[in-house]
Structure formats: structure tokens, C-alpha cells
Amino acid sequence: MSLTLLWTDGLIWGLIAALAAWGRIVSRSVQVRRQWMQVFESKVAMVSAIVLLFYVLLALLDSIHFTQQEAGQGLQSVLDALLAHLATVQERTYSAPFALTEYNRTLQTLEDGTVAMLYQPLQHINPAASMLWESGKALLAGLLIFTLATAVHLLWRSRVNDVSFVAQARAVWQGRTQLPWKTAYLTVLLLLLAMSWLYQLSFSYHVLGTDKVGGDVLYESLKSIRTGVLIGVLTTLVMLPVALLLGIAAGLFKGWVDDVIQYLYTTLNSIPGVLLIAAAVLVMQVMIGNHPEWFSSTEERADMRLLFLVLILGMTSWTGLCRLLRAETLKISQIEFVTAARAFGVSRFTIIGRHILPNVMHIVLIAVVLDFSGLVLAEAVLSYVGVGVDPTMHSWGNMINQARLEMAREPMVWWSLFAAFIFMFCLVLAANLFSDRVQRVLDPRSQTS
Amino acid sequence: MLAYIIRRLLFAVPILIGVNLITFALFFMVNTPEDMARAQLGAKQTTPEMIAAWKADHGYDKPLFFNGEAPGLSKISDTLFVEESLKLFVFDFGQSDSGRQISADIYERMWPSLQIALPTFVIALVTNIALALLIVLFRGSVLDTASMMVAVAIMSVSGLFYIIAGQLLFSKIWHWVPISGYEGGWDGLKFVVLPVVIGVFAGLGSGVRWYRSLFLEEINKDYVRTARAKGLSEIKVLFGHVLQNGLLPILTGVVVVIPTLFMGSLIMESFFGIPGLGSYTIDAINAQDFAIVKAMVFLGSVLYIVGLILTDISYTYFDPRVRLQ
Numbered sequence: 223m224s225l226t227l228l229w230t231d232g233l234i235w236g237l238i239a240a241l242a243a244w245g246r247i248v249s250r251s252v253q254v255r256r257q258w259m260q261v262f263e264s265k266v267a268m269v270s271a272i273v274l275l276f277y278v279l280l281a282l283l284d285s286i287h288f289t290q291q292e293a294g295q296g297l298q299s300v301l302d303a304l305l306a307h308l309a310t311v312q313e314r315t316y317s318a319p320f321a322l323t324e325y326n327r328t329l330q331t332l333e334d335g336t337v338a339m340l341y342q343p344l345q346h347i348n349p350a351a352s353m354l355w356e357s358g359k360a361l362l363a364g365l366l367i368f369t370l371a372t373a374v375h376l377l378w379r380s381r382v383n384d385v386s387f388v389a390q391a392r393a394v395w396q397g398r399t400q401l402p403w404k405t406a407y408l409t410v411l412l413l414l415l416a417m418s419w420l421y422q423l424s425f426s427y428h429v430l431g432t433d434k435v436g437g438d439v440l441y442e443s444l445k446s447i448r449t450g451v452l453i454g455v456l457t458t459l460v461m462l463p464v465a466l467l468l469g470i471a472a473g474l475f476k477g478w479v480d481d482v483i484q485y486l487y488t489t490l491n492s493i494p495g496v497l498l499i500a501a502a503v504l505v506m507q508v509m510i511g512n513h514p515e516w517f518s519s520t521e522e523r524a525d526m527r528l529l530f531l532v533l534i535l536g537m538t539s540w541t542g543l544c545r546l547l548r549a550e551t552l553k554i555s556q557i558e559f560v561t562a563a564r565a566f567g568v569s570r571f572t573i574i575g576r577h578i579l580p581n582v583m584h585i586v587l588i589a590v591v592l593d594f595s596g597l598v599l600a601e602a603v604l605s606y607v608g609v610g611v612d613p614t615m616h617s618w619g620n621m622i623n624q625a626r627l628e629m630a631r632e633p634m635v636w637w638s639l640f641a642a643f644i645f646m647f648c649l650v651l652a653a654n655l656f657s658d659r660v661q662r663v664l665d666p667r668s669q670t671s
Numbered sequence: 672m673l674a675y676i677i678r679r680l681l682f683a684v685p686i687l688i689g690v691n692l693i694t695f696a697l698f699f700m701v702n703t704p705e706d707m708a709r710a711q712l713g714a715k716q717t718t719p720e721m722i723a724a725w726k727a728d729h730g731y732d733k734p735l736f737f738n739g740e741a742p743g744l745s746k747i748s749d750t751l752f753v754e755e756s757l758k759l760f761v762f763d764f765g766q767s768d769s770g771r772q773i774s775a776d777i778y779e780r781m782w783p784s785l786q787i788a789l790p791t792f793v794i795a796l797v798t799n800i801a802l803a804l805l806i807v808l809f810r811g812s813v814l815d816t817a818s819m820m821v822a823v824a825i826m827s828v829s830g831l832f833y834i835i836a837g838q839l840l841f842s843k844i845w846h847w848v849p850i851s852g853y854e855g856g857w858d859g860l861k862f863v864v865l866p867v868v869i870g871v872f873a874g875l876g877s878g879v880r881w882y883r884s885l886f887l888e889e890i891n892k893d894y895v896r897t898a899r900a901k902g903l904s905e906i907k908v909l910f911g912h913v914l915q916n917g918l919l920p921i922l923t924g925v926v927v928v929i930p931t932l933f934m935g936s937l938i939m940e941s942f943f944g945i946p947g948l949g950s951y952t953i954d955a956i957n958a959q960d961f962a963i964v965k966a967m968v969f970l971g972s973v974l975y976i977v978g979l980i981l982t983d984i985s986y987t988y989f990d991p992r993v994r995l996q
Contacts, residue, residue, distance in 0.1 A: 489690055492686055492690060500952070508706065626835065639832075651824065654826060
């Protein structure tokens with residue numbers, strides 16, 4: 223067994239590390255700490271942040287890849303290993319959630335030689351399992367994990383606040399803490415119970431049914447989380463440096479630099495987004511098709527395509543933020559403290575680092591959280607159009623694309639679409655609610671009204 | 672006025688040249704004519720002669736940017752880039768891979784696109800503004816909070832869901848309208864209703880939120896306080912003053928979209944089988960027909976720039992403070 227680092231894995235872990243470092247630096251400032259406390263004071267923001275955290279954790283679990291030479295299996299992630307009982311099994315075709323047999327009758331020869339249309343039983347389920355007993359076990363396990371987690375968290379909070387464990391617990395229970403920890407605990411409890419229930423039952427049933435080729439829908443939906451989160455997060459990583467650099471340069475240096483940068487983003491902006499993405503992805507597809515020797519495995523190829531898609535999305539989406547940053551920099555560079563700094567002979571780079579950057583940071587943050595949900599939704603549409611991620615990759619867009627004709631079947635097959643939409647909806651809703659709160663707290667304009 | 676429009680049109684030329692450079696770089700440099708020839712001729716034994724013949728056949732046999740063999744100024748002009756760009760500027764998009772004239776196809780497919788996009792646009796605009804005004808009227812109440820929550824929920828659902836669910840409910844279960852199809856004129860109304868309704872509903876969440884925040888910004892201004900101080904009713908204040916003054920920022924976002932309505936919607940048209948420009952583009956993407964995609968990219972940017980110019984002109988009509996120089 224050896225660890226394998228895909229390109230996107232490296233980027234996402236690098237991003238996490240960078241975020242942690244940035245958080246440490248910023249949290250030294252009292253104002254910033256107070257602002258973030260204010261964000262989380264809202265119960266809605268707390269709940270949505272926890273939901274987002276669960277999605278990100280699953281995506282991160284799916285971003286640690288290793289190869290097992292002895293087992294003869296290809297590339298696997300930690301999530302694959304956890305869901306090994308789902309990853310390897312394959313039914314023959316459709317089956318409904320919790321079903322014991324296939325969804326449609328098939329022609330079969332019975333033992334006495336007669337031919338009949340029968341519902342064939344599924345192979346990889348355990349009909350002997352008692353639903354009640356399994357559910358009880360799962361809920362108990364969920365409760366146990368929750369108790370442990372809350373105990374650790376309560377202990378930490380009581381140490382920080384310098385009160386006894388019991389006093390801290392009572393404060394949380396009565397809702398006297400500054401942050402809504404009670405709501406947070408409740409969310410975590412519900413999520414843990416739901417997840418452990420799904421996980422435990424997935425050993426005995428196909429909880430969300432199987433798709434056309436017999437793959438487990440729950441497994442597919444869980445694997446799709448990584449694609450969605452990665453596209454939402456890494457695109458901002460690509461777009462941020464470009465937007466920051468060009469936006470601040472245009473606003474600060476003015477003159478021909480400003481003209482060139484304005485020309486650049488007007489040009490890019492005037493091309494319809496979807497078409498530019500489609501054109502770029504098409505060209506990339508042909509390039510990859512012409513050079514099959516570049517990649518050693520399908521996973522690597524799919525990963526490279528994802529990276530390209532992220533790059534292309536980043537290249538087409540920096541213009542909006544760049545324009546905002548340019549305007550804000552223009553405004554800030556007229557204010558006295560910048561003029562004073564310039565008069566003292568402070569170098570331009572120091573001015574940018576010390577005066578401009580901290581003052582435009584709220585715009586950047588708001589743009590990042592606002593873009594995330596849009597990008598997750600865009601992935602589905604792009605994959606539907608055929609210019610999204612690799613068709614072999616698990617993604618909600620691919621799931622919808624493969625299942626879009628299933629509604630027209632008689633009887634209807636609804637669970638693939640349903641699962642994809644629900645998983646996507648929870649992520650996007652949480653992101654939208656969270657970004658609303660961030661915008662309300664960080665945007666100085668929204669506080670006056 | 673005329674001088675201003677001409678100047679704006681001239682400003683558009685460098686941008687269009689930039690657009691051309693980007694598409695050219697994408698389609699010819701990253702993916703050279705040799706690659707295209709090889710992909711078109713099939714992977715097995717392509718001789719250099721066959722590739723050269725294919726390139727000559729499709730008019731791709733010139734150098735990309737610089738022709739060293741040509742005399743004088745035509746060192747630059749006798750190249751693939753200049754030739755391709757000039758063709759685009761007179762809207763000669765050439766032939767698609769299936770041998771049809773792209774310009775004729777676009778002209779033919781423009782109208783079905785418009786038949787869906789225009790009603791969607793108008794109805795969505797009116798509904799969004801009306802609902803936003805209504806919510807602003809009840810601002811700070813339970814209705815405000817509840818409708819904002821509904822708006823966020825509507826925004827968070829993938830547009831694909833609305834289409835699939837709409838087709839399922841209205842066509843398959845209730846049989847109100849046909850699932851998909853297209854017919855010109857008034858007979859086609861039954862095909863138009865569902866896409867329009869779905870299009871309006873899918874945009875409701877973000878639209879209402881956007882207009883609500885616009886009106887809320889307006890409502891704190893001094894002239895509104897004056898209007899209230901004169902004793903005007905809240906409804907008169909909203910419709911007589913806030914709506915009128917709020918139209919200006921609305922104009923910026925709205926006028927720029929109007930020309931691009933011709934382009935249609937990729938997803939809608941492919942789901943509902945409407946033979947418009949959106950489904951044309953999707954088909955081209957799936958068939959990897961570069962000529963059509965290139966033409967659509969160029970057309971899209973031209974329409975966007977036209978929209979920008981129209982926005983500026985419309986400002987001079989609606990806002991007397993704006994003067995053209």
C-alpha cells in the first residue's frame with residue numbers, strides 16, 4: 223500500500239493548509255475575531271457552517287488516495303475503503319431503495335423447466351437483517367460518537383472560559399453562551415444519527431437503490447461530494463490571485479496599466495461564459511484525445527480533466543471580482559492614510575500589503591463564499607451539456623445526465639435524480655445561507671440600512 | 672448622438688479583435704490544423720500529403736500569424752488569423768462540418784430561440800419587480816422573512832430540477848401541455864408555455880432578492896422621506912417614487928441582456944426540443960463542430976457589446992443627468 227497524490231488532492235490540502243495559516247494570522251486582530259464571532263452568532267449561519275463542514279470533511283476523506291498493489295485494485299481513497307462494501311458490489315440493473323428484488327421482471331427458467339417473468343432477488347443485500355435491530359444499533363452508535371464529541375468540545379470550552387465542566391454544560395443547555403452552541407450540538411447530533419443510520423443499513427440494503435448498471439446510488443452521491451466541493455473551492459483558488467493582482471494593479475497604478483487590464487476583462491467578459499467554457503473544454507478534450515500517452519490511468523486522466531475545468535472556470539470568472547477590486551482600490555488610494563504613507567516614502571508594495579489588502583479583504587471573502595454555490599450548480603449544468611467533468615468521474619451532473627430519461631420510464635425510476643438533487647440542494651442551500659450571513663456582517667454597506 | 676454611437680462602435684473593434692485572438696488561440700494554436708486533420712481523417716496512417724490536402728480543402732493551409740513567403744504588408748495579412756477574423760467581421764461563418772452554411776442556419780434558428788427567450792424575459796422581469804415591490808411594502812414583517820427564505824430555497828435548487836420536475840408534472844402526469852416540440856406562430860403556443868413558466872420560476876429567487884435589495888437601498892433616501900412627510904400613502908410612495916427612481920439601476924442590468932436573448936438558452940432548448948440557437952450550440956458541442964462553436968462565441972460577444980452600447984444610450988433617455996460627450 224502506498225499513498226498516491228493526485229494533482230487535485232495536493233491542491234485541496236495545500237489550500238486547507240493555507241487557510242489554516244491565514245486564519246492564525248488574521249485571528250490575532252481583535253476586529254476580525256469579533257466579526258467572525260458575529261457571523262457565527264446567527265443560528266442559521268452556525269447550522270449551515272456545520273453542514274458545509276460535513277461536506278468538506280467527506281470531500282477531504284475522498285482526497286486521500288492510495289494504491290494497493292497486492293489486492294490488485296487500482297487507485298482508492300479513504301472514503302472508498304470505508305464504503306468498500308458498496309464500491310465493489312454491482313447488481314444487474316435498477317432496484318428501488320430498500321428493495322429486496324430487482325425493479326423489473328425478467329424472464330427466468332424455473333427448476334421444473336417452465337419459463338416465467340419473475341422479480342429476481344438482489345445479490346448484495348441481506349434480507350435476513352432486521353431493520354429495527356440494525357437501526358437501533360446505528361442510532362446508538364451515532365449517539366455514542368455525538369456524546370464523545372460534545373464532551374471533548376465542552377471540556378475545551380470550559381478550559382477556555384475557565385469554568386467547571388458542569389457550569390459550561392449548563393450554560394450551553396440554557397443558551398447563555400455567546401455562540402449558539404446548543405443549536406450546533408443539535409445539528410451535529412442529527413447529522414451523525416442520519417449518517418450512522420445510512421452507513422449501518424448500507425451493509426444490508428441499497429439504501430438509495432441502484433442505477434441502470436446496478437451501481438449503488440448512495441455510494442455515487444457520496445463520491446460526487448468531492449467533485450462538487452473541489453470545483454467550488456479550487457476555482458476560487460485559481461481566480462483569486464489573478465483578480466487580486468490585476469484589480470489592485472489597475473486601481474493603484476492607473477494610466478496604461480489600468481487601460482490594458484480594463485481591456486483584458488472587458489474582452490473576456492464579452493464572451494458568453496458557457497460558450498467560452500465549452501470552447502475551452504472542447505479543445506482540451508481533443509488535446510487529451512490526441513495524447514493518450516500522457517496519463518497512466520483513467521483516474522489520472524479524469525483528475526487532469528477536473529483540474530483543467532477548474533482552471534478554465536477560474537479564467538472565466540475572475541473578471542467580476544477584478545472590477546470590484548479595481549473600483550475599491552481607486553477609492554482607497556485617494557484616502558489620506560495612503561497619501562500620507564506615500565509622502566513618507568513607503569514603497570508601493572508595502573502600501574499594498576499594509577493598507578490596500580486589509581481594506582479590500584471583505585470584498586474578496588464575500589466574493590469567495592458567494593461564488594461557491596454558483597459553481598456547484600454550474601458543474602451540474604456543464605456536465606449535462608457535456609463539457610463538465612470526465613464522464614467516468616462521479617459527479618452530480620453526470621448522475622443527472624445519465625438519469626434524465628429515467629423519469630419517462632414506466633414505471634418511473636426516481637431515486638438517482640432524487641439523490642443527486644437532494645445532496646446538491648443541501649450543499650448549495652447551506653452555502654447560500656452562510657454567504658448571506660457573511661455578507662451581512664462583512665459588507666459595510668449592509669450595516670447602515 | 673450619432674457621433675457618440677459611431678465612436679462607441681469603433682471602441683468595440685479592438686474588443687472584438689481581442690475576442691478573435693482568444694478564440695483563434697483556442698481553436699488553432701492549442702489545437703493546430705494538423706491535429707484537426709488527423710482527428711477528422713481518423714487515427715490510422717495519415718500521410719503528410721493527406722493532411723496537406725485536408726488543410727487545403729478547408730482553407731487552413733496558410734501560416735497562423737506570419738507569412739514569411741508573401742511580399743510586403745501581406746506578410747501579416749496573408750495569414751490564417753487575418754483571413755478567419757475578416758470573415759467573422761462580415762458575419763460569414765463558413766461551413767459546418769456537415770457542410771451546411773452556418774450563417775443561414777443561425778438566421779433560421781434565431782426565431783425559435785427568441786420565441787422562448789423573449790416571453791421568459793418579459794414575464795420574469797414584471798413578476799420579479801412586482802413581487803419585490805410587494806415584499807418591500809411588507810418589509811420587516813413575517814412575510815418579508817418567509818419570502819426571503821423561500822427565495823433562498825428556490826435559488827439553491829439546480830435549474831435542471833425545475834425542468835425535469837416541470838415536465839414530469841405538467842406533461843406526464845397532468846397532460847396539460849406536450850413534453851417537448853416546436854411549431855412556429857400561434858399554434859406553437861402550447862409548446863412555449865412550459866419552458867417559459869419554468870424559466871420564470873427558476874429565476875424567481877435570485878431576481879426577487881436582487882430587486883428587493885435595490886428598492887430597499889432606494890427607500891432610505893431623502894426624497895422618499897419627503898414624500899412620506901407630505902402625507903403620501905405607502906403605496907403611492909412605492910409605485911410613484913421608489914419604482915420610478917429604482918428603474919435606473921434596473922436598466923443597467925436589463926438592457927445589456929436584451930440582444931443576447933437571440934442566443935437562446937442551452938439547457939431549456941435541449942430539454943424541450945426547440946430548434947433554436949441554444950440547441951444548435953449543444954449539438955455542435957456534442958459533435959465537436961468547431962466552426963459552429965467559434966461562430967457562436969463571436970456572435971455572443973457582438974451581441975453583448977451591442978447590449979453595452981444600448982445601455983449607455985438608454986441612460987441618456989431616462990436619466991437627464993447623464994450627458995454624452
